[in-house]
Amino acid sequence: MSTRFTRAILRTPGESYAMGITSAGLGAPNLALARLQHAAYAEALIGCGLHITVLPPDEAHPDGCFVEDTAILNAKAAIVTRPGAVSRRDETHVLAPVLKGFFDELRTIAAPGTVDGGDICQCEEHFLIGISARTNPEGAEQLSQFLQDLGYTSSFIDIRACKTLLHLKTGISYLGKGRLVVSGDLPKGTDLGALIPVHVAPNDAYAANCVAINDRVLVAAGYPRFTAQLTSLGYDPLPLAMTEFQKMDGGLSCLSLRF
Ligand code: GLY
16 A cells, blocks of 8 residues: 655745756756746646645755755654755755644754755655765664654665765655666665566666656656556656756655655
8 A cells, every 4th residue: 555645845946046056967957947847846746636835935045946855754753854965954944844834743863964855765664765975874874763763664775886876766766566666876786675676778767766646656758668667567657847957956756745
């Protein structure tokens, strides 16, 4: 039984968006187009049955629209992260009060730990925790302990040697029904337990970051082979234009907190 989501939190890209962190080398983003793509994303979430909370731009934090990195949400609690990039660290100060409106229990990753939500992949009652340039071993241990307290299990995947993966979920996504999308950028021999891998062709690696929400799977537009793969497995993909977020190292999952 896969998680049913009812809500999502998003943040509109601000005027400072192009000042965010990027290694993509795809050029500067077009803010007007990014906002259009963001609005289409928000509409897609509504179409998936979610009530959405859209926060105003946070001009002090150019990467603020990538809200996923600021919290780990599950049915039992919200865990506020401590983002690994110094320029993003205070994004949580704005988000925590919003989360208090939805969750009775809030926990917080503390220094010297760092965790980015993009490194955390929930697969039913088990969490895969990526150790990356953003999520350090101390943060991963703190999170693992919080999850254990809440009755979940977790395991670590060290992606620090994978230079093409910013976050763990740059290269994997949980689809539900025990299936995990996996790009070839993941470390060879990664233990996925009982999860069934759905491999993404090397040229479609960006599409590995997709988002299963209730009866749909949000996928980046422009990857018809991967979209057809999902359809053949019985999923209902919903392609969304992501060009202006890809330019800033962002993917579909980064743009919302779903719960
Ligand atoms: N630009 C998104 C990030 O680096 O976190």
